[in-house]
Amino acid sequence: GAVVSQHPSRVICKSGTSVKIECRSLDFQATTMFWYRQFPKQSLMLMATSNEGSKATYEQGVEKDKFLINHASLTLSTLTVTSAHPEDSSFYICSATQGIVNTEAFFGQGTRLTVV
């Protein structure tokens, strides 16, 4: 199957700093990528939908100025957590789909963000 690579897998940062997470589709072009957040023992919650070359669409309650999403190419989307706070500590997961037919979404390995 298609491979989505997410980097870094773990990151620890200080409060007030920014962290960038990368999501790459390695062997296919991803027109659309999605960013999820997962708190311990909870499900994946959609944060935003990212389309190549256009602004991301954020879910209700997700601050677009805090979670900056860039999807500059068909193989790369980035999520930047700006001015991170301890409550932003979570597991962030990206996924990508290949095209116009409803089909399997491919997930990255996830990024464990810890803000201290």
Place this chain on the structure above:
Amino acid sequence: GESVGLHLPTLSVQEGDNSIINCAYSNSASDYFIWYKQESGKGPQFIIDIRSNMDKRQGQRVTVLLNKTVKHLSLQIAATQPGDSAVYFCAENSRAGTALIFGKGTTLSVSS
């Protein structure tokens, strides 16, 4: 709003037993369903999918059943193994290019 939920948060079985994990969804427009397995600290791993024009699909040791009348989805794992221990999520989608919506998850524990 649209949501997908699971009936049981935990399921404990003995090695070799068959496991059944259930999921209820609320969006009648959903036409594509996937089961994912997630191990601790990792991203979701695809298990099996099914489209709304089917009511059953089989894979290796796994079967997914879809009952559109009652909006119910189930995952059956045959001869469950310790390596099957993980959290299982059902997810649904109603339109290509949109995000999957995940249910709450069931933790499967397999004891030897």
